[in-house]
Amino acid sequence: MFSFQNMTQEIHSWLSSLMSETFVMLVEMTIVGILAIALFAFLGLVLVYMERKVAAVIQLRKGPNRVGPFGIFQTSADTLKLVLKEGFMPDNVDKFLYKLAPFVVMITAMLILAPIPFAKGVQIWDINIGVFYLTAISSISVIGILMAGWASNNKYSLLGAMRSGAQIVSYELSAGMAVLSIVVLTGSLNLGDIIASQEDGWWIFKGHIPAWIAFIIYIIAVTAETNRAPFDMAEAESELTGGFHTEYAGMRFALFFLAEYINIFIVCAIGAILFFGGWMPFHIGSWTAFNHVMDFIPSFMWFFGKTFFLIFLIMWFRWTFPRLRVDQLLNLEWKYLLPISIFNLLLMTLVAIKGWHF
Amino acid sequence: MISFLKTYFTEVFQAIKSLLSGMKLTGYYFTHPKNIITEEYPDNRATLKMADRFRGEVIMTHDEKNEHACTGCSACELACPNGTIKIINKFEINAEGKKKKAIDAFVYHLELCTMCNLCIVACPTDAIKMSPNFEHSVYDRRLLTKQLNHEGSKIREGVE
Amino acid sequence: MFEEIKTSNDGELVINVGPQHPATHGVLHLLITLNGETITKLEPNLGYIHRSIEKMCESLSYRQFIYSTSRMDYLSSHMNNHACAMIVEKGLQVEIPERAEVIRVLISELTRLASHQLWWGAMAMDLGALSPFFYSFREREVITDIMEETCGARLTMNYIVPGGLMADIHPNFVKRVKDFIIQFNSKIDEYDQLVTGNIIFQNRMKNVGYLSPEDAISYGTTGPVARGSGVSCDIRKLYPYSAYNKVKFEEILETGGDSFARYLVRIKEMKQSISIIEQLIDNIPEGDFQAKTKAVLKLPKGEFYQRVETARGELGVYLVSEGGTTPYRIKFRSPGFSNLSALNHMVKGHKIGDLVAIMGTLDLVIPDIDR
Numbered sequence: 001m002f003s004f005q006n007m008t009q010e011i012h013s014w015l016s017s018l019m020s021e022t023f024v025m026l027v028e029m030t031i032v033g034i035l036a037i038a039l040f041a042f043l044g045l046v047l048v049y050m051e052r053k054v055a056a057v058i059q060l061r062k063g064p065n066r067v068g069p070f071g072i073f074q075t076s077a078d079t080l081k082l083v084l085k086e087g088f089m090p091d092n093v094d095k096f097l098y099k100l101a102p103f104v105v106m107i108t109a110m111l112i113l114a115p116i117p118f119a120k121g122v123q124i125w126d127i128n129i130g131v132f133y134l135t136a137i138s139s140i141s142v143i144g145i146l147m148a149g150w151a152s153n154n155k156y157s158l159l160g161a162m163r164s165g166a167q168i169v170s171y172e173l174s175a176g177m178a179v180l181s182i183v184v185l186t187g188s189l190n191l192g193d194i195i196a197s198q199e200d201g202w203w204i205f206k207g208h209i210p211a212w213i214a215f216i217i218y219i220i221a222v223t224a225e226t227n228r229a230p231f232d233m234a235e236a237e238s239e240l241t242g243g244f245h246t247e248y249a250g251m252r253f254a255l256f257f258l259a260e261y262i263n264i265f266i267v268c269a270i271g272a273i274l275f276f277g278g279w280m281p282f283h284i285g286s287w288t289a290f291n292h293v294m295d296f297i298p299s300f301m302w303f304f305g306k307t308f309f310l311i312f313l314i315m316w317f318r319w320t321f322p323r324l325r326v327d328q329l330l331n332l333e334w335k336y337l338l339p340i341s342i343f344n345l346l347l348m349t350l351v352a353i354k355g356w357h358f
Numbered sequence: 359m360i361s362f363l364k365t366y367f368t369e370v371f372q373a374i375k376s377l378l379s380g381m382k383l384t385g386y387y388f389t390h391p392k393n394i395i396t397e398e399y400p401d402n403r404a405t406l407k408m409a410d411r412f413r414g415e416v417i418m419t420h421d422e423k424n425e426h427a428c429t430g431c432s433a434c435e436l437a438c439p440n441g442t443i444k445i446i447n448k449f450e451i452n453a454e455g456k457k458k459k460a461i462d463a464f465v466y467h468l469e470l471c472t473m474c475n476l477c478i479v480a481c482p483t484d485a486i487k488m489s490p491n492f493e494h495s496v497y498d499r500r501l502l503t504k505q506l507n508h509e510g511s512k513i514r515e516g517v518e
Numbered sequence: 519m520f521e522e523i524k525t526s527n528d529g530e531l532v533i534n535v536g537p538q539h540p541a542t543h544g545v546l547h548l549l550i551t552l553n554g555e556t557i558t559k560l561e562p563n564l565g566y567i568h569r570s571i572e573k574m575c576e577s578l579s580y581r582q583f584i585y586s587t588s589r590m591d592y593l594s595s596h597m598n599n600h601a602c603a604m605i606v607e608k609g610l611q612v613e614i615p616e617r618a619e620v621i622r623v624l625i626s627e628l629t630r631l632a633s634h635q636l637w638w639g640a641m642a643m644d645l646g647a648l649s650p651f652f653y654s655f656r657e658r659e660v661i662t663d664i665m666e667e668t669c670g671a672r673l674t675m676n677y678i679v680p681g682g683l684m685a686d687i688h689p690n691f692v693k694r695v696k697d698f699i700i701q702f703n704s705k706i707d708e709y710d711q712l713v714t715g716n717i718i719f720q721n722r723m724k725n726v727g728y729l730s731p732e733d734a735i736s737y738g739t740t741g742p743v744a745r746g747s748g749v750s751c752d753i754r755k756l757y758p759y760s761a762y763n764k765v766k767f768e769e770i771l772e773t774g775g776d777s778f779a780r781y782l783v784r785i786k787e788m789k790q791s792i793s794i795i796e797q798l799i800d801n802i803p804e805g806d807f808q809a810k811t812k813a814v815l816k817l818p819k820g821e822f823y824q825r826v827e828t829a830r831g832e833l834g835v836y837l838v839s840e841g842g843t844t845p846y847r848i849k850f851r852s853p854g855f856s857n858l859s860a861l862n863h864m865v866k867g868h869k870i871g872d873l874v875a876i877m878g879t880l881d882l883v884i885p886d887i888d889r
Contacts, residue, residue, distance in 0.1 A: 058384045059652040062396045155533050159555070159870070229646055230718060238541045238644045239874050320384040320712070321377065322719050323646025325871040326555055336370065373717040380712050384649060395656055409663075411670040411688065439582035474585040474676045475684060488670065 005121030032124055036113055040262060045075045047261040050308075051315055058319045085250035090153065093247070097151035102248070102255035104144030109262040111137045115191055116269050119279050119300035123192065130191035131183055134270060135176050138225070141263065142168040145227075145234060145244050148256070152247035160243025163326050164234030168225055170333045175221035177341035181214040181348040182207075182274040191273055198277035201284060208356065210348040215275045217341045222267035223314055224329070226260065230321035233329060268310035272303065276310075279303040408490035413473035416443075416466055417489040418506040425514040426507055428485035430461040434477035442470040443477055460513055464506040469499055483517050529553060537566045541644050541874040544884030548861075548873075555869045560862040568888040575848045580606045580680060580815040583845065588674035590852060591886035593633040594828035596625050599678040601835045604759065605824040606680040609817035609839060616803040618682035619761040624695070624798050625669070625677060626760075627791040631702075632661040633829035634788050641781075641878035642713050645722055650713055657705055660698045664691065680815060682808030695799050699792055706789065714785065723778035727864040727876035730775055737863065738856035741831025742787065743880055746780035748773040753827040765797045780879040816843055830854055830881055854886035 015024045049064065049072060056063025064071030089098060115130040117123040127133055142165055149161020183189060185207060186197045197203075204211050224231035235243040245256045272278060279299035283291045324332065350356075387393055399406070408414070420426050430447045448462035464486075478488055486506065496502060535541070535548040542548065545566035551559040571590060575583040584602045588595035600622055607614060635658040639651035662672040668688040669675035677684055713719050729739070734747040744751045752769040754762045770786045772779035817839035825834040831853030840846040857880050865873050 054388065055648070057391055057394070058388050059649050060387060060393055060395045060656060061652065062394055062398070155531060163555075232646070236646070236871070238646060239870050241540055316381060316384065316388070319649050320380050321647060322642060322713070322716065322722060323871070324718055325722055325869055327869060328718075328721055340370075376715045376717045376720075380716050383708055383712050395659070409667040409670070409688075411668070411685070412666055413670040437581070439578050439585060472585065472674070473671060475670060476582065476585065476676075479679065479684060 008121065036110060036124070039113075040110065040258070043265050044258040044261050045079070047265060047311065048075045048078075048257075050311070051261075054312065054315045055319050058316075079254065082254040083251055087251065088249045090247050093153045094151035097147045098247075099252075101144050101148035101151060102252045102259075104147060105141050105259040106144075106255050106262075108137060108141040108144060109259045109266065111140075112263075112266045116266070117191055117195060117273070117278055118303055119298070122300070126192055127190070129189045131179055131189045131194070135172070135179065138263075138266075139168070139172060141259070144259075148248070149244040152244070154247050156240045156242070157244050157246050160234045160236065160240045160246070163236075164227060164244060166326075167227070167231065167233055167329060170330060171221045171224040171231075171337075174217050174333060174337040174341045175225055177338070177345050178214040178218035178221065179270070179274060181210060181341075181345050184345070184348050184352050185211075187352075191278070195273060195278040195280050198280050199283060200286070202275065202277040202280070202282070204275040207348070208351060210344050210351055211275065213340065213344045214348065215271070217337055217344070218271055218275070219310070219313065220337060221333075222271065223317060224333075226263045226267055226314075228260075228264065228314055229318040230323050231329060232323060233326050236323060238323075264311055264314060265307065268314065269303070269307045271310050272306035276306040277302075278306075408492070410490065411488070412490040412492070413475055413488040414490045414492040415468055415473075415488070415494065416471065416477060416486050416506065418464060418486050418508075419484075420508050420511055421514065424508055424511045426485055426511050427483045427514050427517045428461050428464060428507065429483055429513060429517060430459055431482065433480045433482060434486060437476045437480035439474065439476065440470045440472060442467045442472075461507055466504045466506050467502065468494060468504060469502040485517075530558065535873070541877060542884070543640060543882065546858075546882065546884050546887070550865075550870075550873065552870070557865050557868055557870065557873060560865050560873070562858055562861065564888055566888065567885050569885075571889045572848050572850060576845055579843050580817060580845070583848070584678060584680070585674075585676045587850070588676055589885060590850065590889050591828055591830060591833070591854065591883050592673055593636060593883055594629055594830065594833075595674045596622075596629040596677065597826050597828040598833060599676060600626060600760070601824050601826040601833050603678040603680050604826070605822050605835050605837050606815065606817065608824060609820070609822050609837070610680065610811065610815060612681050612809050612811060614682055614809055615806045616761075617805045618807050618809075620764075620798055620802050621683060621687055621807065622678065623761040623765075624795060624802075625665070625675070627794045627798075628661050628664065628695070630829045631788055631791045631795075632658050632665075634784050634791075635661075637784060637829075637878075637881045638709065638713075638788075641875075641881075642719075644874045644878040645719065647713065647719075650709070653705070653708060653712070657698075657702055660694075660701065664694050664698065667691065667694070679808070681811040682806070686807045687802075692799055692802070695795060699796060699799075702792060709785065714781070720778065722871070722875050723776065723781055723879075724774075725776055726868060726872050727777045727780075727879065728775050729860055729864055733860065733863060734775075737860040739831070739860050740853050740856060741827070741829070742780055742783040743831065743857045743860070745770060746772050746783045746879075747775040751832065753825055753832055757825070759824075759826060761798070765794050767794055777875055777879040784881070814843055816841065817845075825851075828853060830883065830886065831857060850889060852886045852889060854880075854882050854884075858882055858887055 012024070012028070015027060019027070052074070053063045064074035067073040067077050089095070112134055114125040115123065115127050115133055145164045146161045149157040149164070182194065182203055185203060186194045188194060188197075204215055207214075227234045235245070240246070245253055248256060279302050281291070281294035281297060281299070281302050283294060418426050418428060430445055432445045435443045435445050444465040444467070445461055446463040446465065447459055449457045450460045451457055473488070475488065478486060494502070531552040533550050533552060535550055537545040537547045547563040547566060549561040549563055550557050569589070571586055574586055578586065584599050587598040587602050590598055635654040639654035642650035665675055666672050668691050669677040729743070729747045731747045731749050734744045734749045740751050748771055750756070750769055750771060753759070755767070755769045767790055770783050770790060772783050817837075819839055819841040822837045822839070823834060825832050832851070833853060834851030836849040836851070837845050838847040861876065861880065864876050868876070
């Protein structure tokens with residue numbers, strides 16, 4: 001199977017022959033940084049376009065279809081418009097926090113990108129505590145939202161931010177439990193190892209019912225964690241007129257908007273890695289011929305295919321369900337998801353110890 | 359305890375079932391784009407057919423000889439609740455040398471009109487009617503004040 | 519006007535919901551006092567869209583003032599016009615041809631259906647589900663097309679004149695209504711599948727915004743709001759007017775009193791409207807569509823009152839005539855105003871999200887409240 005590892009190593013050795021080790025590292029980091037930002041911008045445009053098209057077709061509409069063929073440049077045009085807008089700031093805001101908040105949210109989203117393997121051999125940082133790193137960093141984004149809500153000096157924003165705080169803190173528990181149940185099966189926190197362990201089949205198929213339950217809990221919890229409908233308490237446009245980003249306009253608003261979509265991409269990528277084998281092609285046990293055919297599809301296609309399937313699932317939720325109320329949201333977590341996920345983790349441990357999985 | 363667990367899990371499964379049935383419907387529409395009902399308005403202008411009774415604006419019908427049927431009786435002006443119509447009359451001297459009342463200008467303020475159709479109902483000679491044209495936007499609102507009788511038009515023979 | 523709005527020392531937060539707010543569907547201003555997320559007090563502040571329609575009617579003739587009532591509750595404009603036309607006919611003591619009465623009822627029920635469909639979509643949108651809006655508008659569009667063809671306009675039709683109708687029905691009317699009934703019957707199950715049965719929706723609706731029958735009466739609520747509390751108040755059934763005594767239908771009552779009961783009443787009313795239309799559409803009597811009336815209408819000196827059931831409840835028109843060509847005084851008893859007055863009672867102790875849901879089930883049309 002084609003691996004990007006050869007390519008990156010060639011670039012590395014070529015650079016090493018030109019300059020000293022320190023410069024090589026600097027140049028490589030710059031390249032990676034530029035690539036990451038490029039990926040960000042691209043993903044933002046693609047995901048916003050995708051959301052609008054999915055929403056449109058579900059709602060019997062056509063969606064963007066004016067700018068470019070099938071309206072594919074609509075999101076670029078919208079971004080341009082947001083860039084050109086005045087960087088409006090209301091009176092009596094906490095200026096420093098107000099300006100800082102979008103960047104906190106954005107940088108958090110960027111940091112999580114580091115340990116994700118996009119294809120075979122494409123990983124910014126192969127860290128042995130990858131899963132732990134992800135759960136730890138993803139909690140920071142709530143600080144950005146709280147900052148935005150507080151600094152805006154708006155009661156709606158404050159309510160939205162406080163809701164968001166309560167929501168993210170509680171839903172991280174069950175998301176963490178769901179992630180743990182896969183860690184229990186693989187016995188490693190390294191994302192590379194987790195993917196490697198799925199070479200003969202994805203965990204969602206190998207892990208029996210506990211894996212399914214863990215997947216369902218994971219997808220519900222991350223929908224809540226990314227503040228997406230039906231859990232968009234923080235925005236709740238019909239109640240709070242936009243929640244924590246009510247007072248933001250122009251590019252600052254665009255950063256929040258972008259971060260939301262990047263977060264969706266990241267949580268779906270993690271879901272794909274844990275339950276669907278990341279870039280690993282669809283393999284069935286010892287069917288060598290079948291597995292060989294599957295290997296012909298490039299690894300990044302597998303990764304993005306799975307990720308976008310999960311993203312579609314989350315978008316499907318959004319355009320179908322009504323919003324929960326804030327107390328029902330917390331009830332759902334503490335009375336249903338958390339107990340079930342704890343028992344599920346126990347069950348998974350039993351499966352792992354007894355070796356009942358395939 | 360057992361009954362508690364039983365109700366707990368029935369609740370959970372029924373909840374999931376109800377959510378899935380909703381997703382089935384939206385999923386059906388997602389996979390069947392032929393249900394799309396969007397009409398792309400400015401593009402379908404050629405094929406757009408308005409209902410024949412649609413009230414878009416008041417017009418005065420003129421025949422090919424540039425003649426209309428308005429006697430200037432101001433019934434429409436009286437019937438209008440908003441003062442949309444203003445009729446300015448003049449006196450013409452006809453062939454027999456008699457003075458005859460005729461309209462000089464039938465002024466119609468489209469910006470005041472609520473398309474209530476009362477003027478059309480009031481007109482005794484069916485001189486005015488509603489046209490289905492609904493594209494009224496202009497850059498200058500003075501353009502919305504219209505004179506409905508054409509330049510040089512006359513009242514049709516025999517209309518009293 | 520108001521005392522200075524600020525956060526009090528005991529941790530209460532005062533928030534202005536509106537006049538520009540996505541959930542108020544218009545320029546309604548609610549001043550809510552919050553304790554955390556819980557509403558302790560709500561004070562509606564009206565008048566942002568007051569156009570003095572009642573005063574305007576005093577300077578319009580009996581033919582002219584009917585059209586302006588379309589602009590009160592614009593979603594049941596036909597029923598408003600119907601009430602005004604009936605009061606003039608009552609004063610003139612004109613007999614209305616059978617055909618006109620039946621067509622008036624048919625259009626009324628179509629209007630009610632269109633209004634309830636808009637309510638259904640808008641309420642689901644208040645609760646955060648955006649797709650139902652488009653599904654309900656798909657059916658509503660057919661109704662407005664029928665209206666456009668027969669009445670000449672889609673929303674503020676002004677199809678009624680004192681003594682009958684402005685024009686006869688369009689030749690296509692009967693066929694298109696029948697097509698619509700077939701289409702609607704095939705789609706109404708989707709409403710239940712997507713929204714009514716949904717567990718999130720039911721939890722948002724059940725045991726929220728309880729209004730007891732006693733309170734429903736004492737706040738003067740009418741229409742689906744009162745019927746959701748089990749108060750029988752359907753004018754169509756209790757004081758049949760026009761052609762309503764010719765059709766068979768049962769008044770829809772729910773005893774729950776909560777938001778879900780009000781929701782169910784409206785959903786069932788949609789099906790009921792369809793059944794009324796089905797009964798009448800094949801039995802439109804032949805004859806004139808308009809009775810002969812004088813060119814200038816003059817009501818005899820006296821007071822007149824007429825009420826109809828609009829999509830939101832009971833609309834009462836009180837008219838005082840001095841014998842002239844214009845009304846001396848007109849008062850509209852609008853359903854939205856009374857229904858809104860119960861809001862403070864209903865939202866107390868609920869969350870902000872519930873306020874939006876309860877307001878959705880009240881089905882407020884702000885121009886109807888302010889007039």
